[in-house]
Structures are given as structure tokens and as C-alpha cells.
Amino acid sequence: MVVFVFEMDLQAFNQRILPVQGRLFRLAQMFLRNREEAEDAIQDVLLRLWTNRQQLESYHSIEALAVQMTKNLCLDRLKSHHKQKMQNDADVTSVQAAELSPHRQLENSDSASLIHKLIGELPEQHKLVLHLRDVEEYSFEEIEQVTGLNNANIRTVLSRARQKLRENYLKANNYESGY
Amino acid sequence: MNQDIEKLLEKYYEGETTIEEEKELKRFFQQEHVPAHLMSHAAQFGYFIEARNEYPSLTFGGELSALLDPPKQTPVRRFGSWLLRIAAGLALLIVGFLGGRVFQERSGGGEPLIATKESVSQAEIRNVLAFEKMNSTSASERIHAVNQSYDLSDVDKEITQLLINTLNFDPNINVRLAACQALQRFRNEDDVAESLVPSLAIQTDPNIQIMLIEVLVSIKEKRAVEPFQQLVRNQDVMEVVRLKAQQGVSELTAADV
Incomplete structure (x- = not known):
């Protein structure tokens, strides 16, 4: 009887959490820049959510909560082993559209890992907002829920992050001028 | 088209584009032929699309559900590795072997073995004949326990007292008879003769009465004369x-002369 209730609970939990898992993973990977560590981090987050499942109902958005938790956990971990700088920058596996020529593919994967690295160098707030918007395609309302910033602030942070990323990319590639 | 894209890009860097417009930009930079002057914008959009396709590894889901639902998983997993199983098997073998050796060493000398056997059967007798258990044991079990007393080379007060109790109070006549027979063997013990005399007054079954008379006569118990005469x-x-009691009285008094 108890087991039955427990299983239903887990099933419900999985239904709500599984669709978000990929997002949490990508966010963790963006921060930690390492696949294993990212998996480990979201495992931790999901376990915490599961342990506190009774309180979950009171949250407006479980996804926003999970994203927040993932961000905080990743930042904590980065702080705790700050010294071991991630060498695994090239960890992004290139999933590319098949119709691109090998040359473009190679170029893309090179520049993608460069972009990945450059995003990693942005301030925390900037990379979070940029990631949520440009990778996960969050609406401003959703970003608001996660970051607590208001709409205008989000636009400002987003704009700065995009410009900074472009600037650094051009610098790295020795392009002569801005866009 | 390119002008639209350029305008969109401008809006994009100002943080003013909508999700739809951003999707359009991503689509544009995914094409094979991006105009050269826009090429420098392609990298980030390529990255965004690529990063979107990242997922936890396939084993992750399994590991997670094992973590979230441990009661069913852990006992099975704990003995999952072959090495552990082999080690556990070996440990069992060694324990068995050592246990066997220890047992053999202990039972090596003959006498201690008998001692243990005897104390075991004494305990058994006590256990079965204990007064409060009379209702839970069967008559044949109690007879068996009484008969076990024959194996004892040496009896203590406790056993004889038990047998006497059985003789006086066991509801089954056959058990009482057996107890009487067993007591006959221990008639030289102090308390036995003493307690057989009052038992005469208690017994109502002729078989036991006769056997008691015989026992008391054979041990020449003078104190039995009075109860014999009462009988x-x-x-x-x-x-x-x-008749038997009359004979007993004359035998006991005759011996006196």
C-alpha cells in the first residue's frame, strides 16, 4: 500500500521533472563545462527536489525553481574547486546539420567551442541570461522568474552579454572591425 | 533579405528581438551560403543550436531512478558484482570449515561429549516435564522424557522432584506409570522414598497403587506401613x-522382626 503510493508519487515527479532534465543539464554544462560534472550536479538537484517533493506544490514554477537550484549549485561547485580550471573546453560534442559541407562543419565546431569558451568568460549573470534566452529560448517572463530581474534589466543584461560575446569573438579571430 | 537580417541583428544586439525573430536569425545562419560580411555572426548562432541538442547520457536516467527509488534497487545492487559474490562464497566456505574443525576439536575427548549429551537430555527432561507445560506437551512426549531419565547415570534432586510431580499430578495414567517405574530406579535417592509414601494417598488408579506398594516394599520403607493399613x-x-497392601504390611513388619 505504502509502496504503491510511493510509486505513484515518483511517477508524478518524473512526469514533471523529466522534460526539464535536458535544460538543467545544459545549464549545468554551460557553467561547469564538463559533461560528467554537469550530470553529477543535476543528479544532486533532482535528488534535492525529490526529497523536498512535499513542498514543491507551493512553488509557482518547479522549472524555475530547478533552474535556480542548478545555477546556485553550479556556482557553489565552481567556487569550491576554483583551482582546477576546467581543461575540458572541447567537451561540446558537435551535433551538426548533415547537409553542411565538411569544411563548414569543421569551422563551425571550432568556432562553436570558441563561443562556448567565451561565454564561460562572461560574468555569471550575463551568461545565465544569455544561455536561458539564446539556447533555451526562454521568454522574458520565464527569465524573470529565475533571476528575479525585471524586464528592462533583463534586456540590458542580454544586450550587454551579446555585444560582449561578439566583441570577444572578433578579438579572438582578429576580425578588423565590429559588426 | 540580407537587409532584414542586418536589421534583425541590430535589434538582437540591443536585446530587443522576439523569440520568433531570434529563431529566424538562427535559421539564416544555419544555411550553407552565408554572405561573407555576415559570416562573423554565424558562430554564436551555430553554437546556440548545437548547445540546444545536448542531453544527459543515456545511462543517466537509469542511475537517477535508482537514486530516487532506492528501496527496491539497493538490495539487489549490493551483491551485483561477481567479485563480491565469489568473496562471499569463499567466506562461507572458510567459516564452515573452521566451524567444523572447532566442533571436531571439542568433541575430540569422549567424556566431555557424554557430559554434554547428559546435560542436554537433563535439560530436555526438565523442559518437557515442567509442571506448567503439562497442557502443551503430548502424553507420548512426556513418557519419552521420563524414559530419557534412564540414560542419566546420575540424577539430581530437580529431576527426581520432577518425576515425583509427574507421578502425582500428570493427567495421563501411562505417564504416571512410567514416572513410577523411573522412580523405582532412583529409589535409593533420599527424597524419593520419602515422597513415594504420601503419593500412596494421592493415587487412585489400581495399577499405580500396586506398583507403588511393590516399590515401597522392595526398599523396605517402614514409613509406608501406616498408609498401607489405611488402604x-x-x-x-x-x-x-x-490384598497387595495387606501383603506389604506383613512383609514390612515381618522384616522388622
């Missing part, structure tokens, strides 16, 4: 028993 006088007692 003789008692009209309720069977004729055979009264």
Missing part, C-alpha cells in the same frame, strides 16, 4: 490393591 481399611479401594 486396607478403605472400602473404595479395589480388592486386589487392598
Whole structure:
């Protein structure tokens, strides 16, 4: 009887959490820049959510909560082993559209890992907002829920992050001028 | 088209584009032929699309559900590795082997073995004949326990007292008979003779009465004379028993002369 209730609970939990898992993973990977560590981090987050499942109902958005938790956990971990700088920058596996020529593919994967690295160098707030918007395609309302910033602030942070990323990319590639 | 894209890009860097417009930009930079002057914008959009396709590894889901639902998983997993199983098997073998050796060493000398056997059967007798257990044991179990007392080379007060209790109070006549027979063997113990005398007054079954008379006569128990005479006088007692008691009285008093 108890087991039955427990299983239903887990099933419900999985239904709500599984669709978000990929997002949490990508966010963790963006921060930690390492696949294993990212998996480990979201495992931790999901376990915490599961342990506190009774309180979950009171949250407006479980996804926003999970994203927040993932961000905080990743930042904590980065702080705790700050010294071991991630060498695994090239960890992004290139999933590319098949119709691109090998040359473009190679170029893309090179520049993608460069972009990945450059995003990693942005301030925390900037990379979070940029990631949520440009990778996960969050609406401003959703970003608001996660970051607590208001709409205008989000636009400002987003704009700065995009410009900074472009600037650094051009610098790295020795392009002569801005866009 | 390119002008639209350029305008969109401008809006994009100002943080003013909508999700739809951003999707359009991503689509544009995914094409094979991006105009050269826009090429420098392609990298980030390529990255965004690529990063979107990242997922936890396939094993992750399994590991997670094992973590979230441990009661069913852990006991099975704990003995999952072959090495552990082999180690556990070996440990069992060694324990068995050592246990066997220890047991053999202990039972090596003959006498200690008998001692242990005897104490075991004493305990068994006690266990079965204990007064409070009379209702839960069967008559044959109790007879068996009484008969086990024959194996004892040496009895203590406790055992004889148990047998006497059995003789006096066991509801089954056959058990009482067996107890009487067993006590006959221990008649030289101090308490036995003493307690057989009052038992005469308690017993109502002729078989036991006769056997008791025989036992008391054979040990020449003078104190039995008085109860024998009571038996003789008692009209309720069977004729055979009264005769036997009469014989007993004369035998005991004759020996006295």
C-alpha cells in the first residue's frame, strides 16, 4: 500500500521533472563545462527536489525553481574547486546539420567551442541570461522568474552579454572591425 | 533579405528581438551560403543550436531512478558484482570449515561429549516435564522424557522432584506409570522414598497403587506401613490393591522382626 503510493508519487515527479532534465543539464554544462560534472550536479538537484517533493506544490514554477537550484549549485561547485580550471573546453560534442559541407562543419565546431569558451568568460549573470534566452529560448517572463530581474534589466543584461560575446569573438579571430 | 537580417541583428544586439525573430536569425545562419560580411555572426548562432541538442547520457536516467527509488534497487545492487559474490562464497566456505574443525576439536575427548549429551537430555527432561507445560506437551512426549531419565547415570534432586510431580499430578495414567517405574530406579535417592509414601494417598488408579506398594516394599520403607493399613481399611479401594497392601504390611513388619 505504502509502496504503491510511493510509486505513484515518483511517477508524478518524473512526469514533471523529466522534460526539464535536458535544460538543467545544459545549464549545468554551460557553467561547469564538463559533461560528467554537469550530470553529477543535476543528479544532486533532482535528488534535492525529490526529497523536498512535499513542498514543491507551493512553488509557482518547479522549472524555475530547478533552474535556480542548478545555477546556485553550479556556482557553489565552481567556487569550491576554483583551482582546477576546467581543461575540458572541447567537451561540446558537435551535433551538426548533415547537409553542411565538411569544411563548414569543421569551422563551425571550432568556432562553436570558441563561443562556448567565451561565454564561460562572461560574468555569471550575463551568461545565465544569455544561455536561458539564446539556447533555451526562454521568454522574458520565464527569465524573470529565475533571476528575479525585471524586464528592462533583463534586456540590458542580454544586450550587454551579446555585444560582449561578439566583441570577444572578433578579438579572438582578429576580425578588423565590429559588426 | 540580407537587409532584414542586418536589421534583425541590430535589434538582437540591443536585446530587443522576439523569440520568433531570434529563431529566424538562427535559421539564416544555419544555411550553407552565408554572405561573407555576415559570416562573423554565424558562430554564436551555430553554437546556440548545437548547445540546444545536448542531453544527459543515456545511462543517466537509469542511475537517477535508482537514486530516487532506492528501496527496491539497493538490495539487489549490493551483491551485483561477481567479485563480491565469489568473496562471499569463499567466506562461507572458510567459516564452515573452521566451524567444523572447532566442533571436531571439542568433541575430540569422549567424556566431555557424554557430559554434554547428559546435560542436554537433563535439560530436555526438565523442559518437557515442567509442571506448567503439562497442557502443551503430548502424553507420548512426556513418557519419552521420563524414559530419557534412564540414560542419566546420575540424577539430581530437580529431576527426581520432577518425576515425583509427574507421578502425582500428570493427567495421563501411562505417564504416571512410567514416572513410577523411573522412580523405582532412583529409589535409593533420599527424597524419593520419602515422597513415594504420601503419593500412596494421592493415587487412585489400581495399577499405580500396586506398583507403588511393590516399590515401597522392595526398599523396605517402614514409613509406608501406616498408609498401607489405611488402604486396607478403605472400602473404595479395589480388592486386589487392598490384598497387595495387606501383603506389604506383613512383609514390612515381618522384616522388622
